[in-house]
Amino acid sequence: MIKITTPLTAEVIKDLKAGDQVLINGVIYTGRDAAHRRLVETYKAGKELPVDLKDQIIYYVGPCPAKPGKVIGAAGPTTSGRMDAYTPLIIEKMGLRGMIGKGGRTPEVIEAMKEHTAVYFLAVGGAGALLAQRIKKAEIIAYEDLGPEAIYRLEVEDFPVVVGIDCYGNNLYQVGQAKYRKLA
Amino acid sequence: MKEIPVELITSTVENLCIKACTVLGDDWWEATNKALAQEESPLARDLIKLLQENARLAVETNEAICQDTGVAVVFLELGQDVRITGGSLYAAINEGVRRGYTKGYLRKSVVGDPLIRKNTGDNTPAIIHTEIVDGENLKITVAPKGVGSENMSGIKMLKPADGEEGIIKYVVDMVEAAGANPCPPVVIGVGIGGNLEQAGLIAKKALLRPLGQRHPLPHAAALEEKILERVNATGIGPQGLGGRITALDVHVELYPTHIGGLPVAVNFQCHAARHAEAIL
Numbered sequence: 001m002i003k004i005t006t007p008l009t010a011e012v013i014k015d016l017k018a019g020d021q022v023l024i025n026g027v028i029y030t031g032r033d034a035a036h037r038r039l040v041e042t043y044k045a046g047k048e049l050p051v052d053l054k055d056q057i058i059y060y061v062g063p064c065p066a067k068p069g070k071v072i073g074a075a076g077p078t079t080s081g082r083m084d085a086y087t088p089l090i091i092e093k094m095g096l097r098g099m100i101g102k103g104g105r106t107p108e109v110i111e112a113m114k115e116h117t118a119v120y121f122l123a124v125g126g127a128g129a130l131l132a133q134r135i136k137k138a139e140i141i142a143y144e145d146l147g148p149e150a151i152y153r154l155e156v157e158d159f160p161v162v163v164g165i166d167c168y169g170n171n172l173y174q175v176g177q178a179k180y181r182k183l184a
Numbered sequence: 185m186k187e188i189p190v191e192l193i194t195s196t197v198e199n200l201c202i203k204a205c206t207v208l209g210d211d212w213w214e215a216t217n218k219a220l221a222q223e224e225s226p227l228a229r230d231l232i233k234l235l236q237e238n239a240r241l242a243v244e245t246n247e248a249i250c251q252d253t254g255v256a257v258v259f260l261e262l263g264q265d266v267r268i269t270g271g272s273l274y275a276a277i278n279e280g281v282r283r284g285y286t287k288g289y290l291r292k293s294v295v296g297d298p299l300i301r302k303n304t305g306d307n308t309p310a311i312i313h314t315e316i317v318d319g320e321n322l323k324i325t326v327a328p329k330g331v332g333s334e335n336m337s338g339i340k341m342l343k344p345a346d347g348e349e350g351i352i353k354y355v356v357d358m359v360e361a362a363g364a365n366p367c368p369p370v371v372i373g374v375g376i377g378g379n380l381e382q383a384g385l386i387a388k389k390a391l392l393r394p395l396g397q398r399h400p401l402p403h404a405a406a407l408e409e410k411i412l413e414r415v416n417a418t419g420i421g422p423q424g425l426g427g428r429i430t431a432l433d434v435h436v437e438l439y440p441t442h443i444g445g446l447p448v449a450v451n452f453q454c455h456a457a458r459h460a461e462a463i464l
Binding site: 034061062063064065066067073074075076078079081082102103104122124125126127128129130132133146147148149162172173175176177178179180181182183 | 224225227231234235237238239241242245246247248249250251252253289290291292293301303305331332335356363364365367414417418419420421423424425426427428454455456
């Protein structure tokens, strides 16, 4: 088990290999479909972004609302592929270093990750109640009108992920599935 | 003639929304225990145990199993001798969804217009399917449907000549294309026959059948077994990280169809096979 703390540097990412189990500590940011669209539109319009993503991690999640006395509701990953159209630009131009989600990525995303030393982590899809317990603080910092799609700043403690695709392009899905495949 | 007041329908739907999003059925526990026994990959076994731990925790803390508490899909079996009193049936259901998702602190995931995409803020409207049946009961099933699995679903108008092999190939192709996205181990609803919309509807209804229960018709049950075996030979496994158990179960539903047609719909359900029922 590898412990890392945000913000991430290229040196930390270079040591992470597909399949490594990692515990993330520190600040991460949430963002999903609508927030990605707005970030990219804002950037293209030459306007100021509501969050500095340099060396940061985006967690693809739209959490449930927090009950009274709780930090956040269920908060598991959503399907990363829906963000693929926006991700290369966010890596290249905004300096994003890491992503947490579930499911595969396009070759364009993987190329951007290799070129700019970024990493893609997987969290367990559907384990929302369990993952919420590792989130110690949550506040909305942008796009509140988007409801569950707003950008949250989260403080996480030992948030459990596995390296899905490393900065060399190694892909845990491909390796894992090939091992158990019986079809021709 | 039985009278059912709309207030009772609203409070029932409210409770069913919360229950479905937080409590998984006994059939789910049996299916995941069976999956644990069959799974060869140590990582996949750990993942299934983690999903069970998550399900336990959800009940214990009254928290949603998954943050995608979905669109509320509501199935009604309305006895023809029932009279709804005090208001509109569909308005009562939507009010129940509104209250359930608000009071239960469930996520509101519905946009009011698919192009403008503004969140309605209360998870309404529900998607309501009504079937008129004999008798004087109203059966309400609430099945919150997440989008990770729904997005991977599809329909294909096969030719009669494609036959069973064509059906199996289509389902397996869909499973392979879906990979990790629908949160395996999935449940797969396969609707065969009818027409475009009927195939889709019976594929969705197939997801409501308890896990581990086979279709009553032997040839349909045999097809379920065949598809399950092939799907679990893909190696995709829990969370797509490799393993034996890509699907917890496959449920086939059949419907009469045209002499020239063989529609097949595949509806994926993530491992959180959520639904709750009540009879009024």
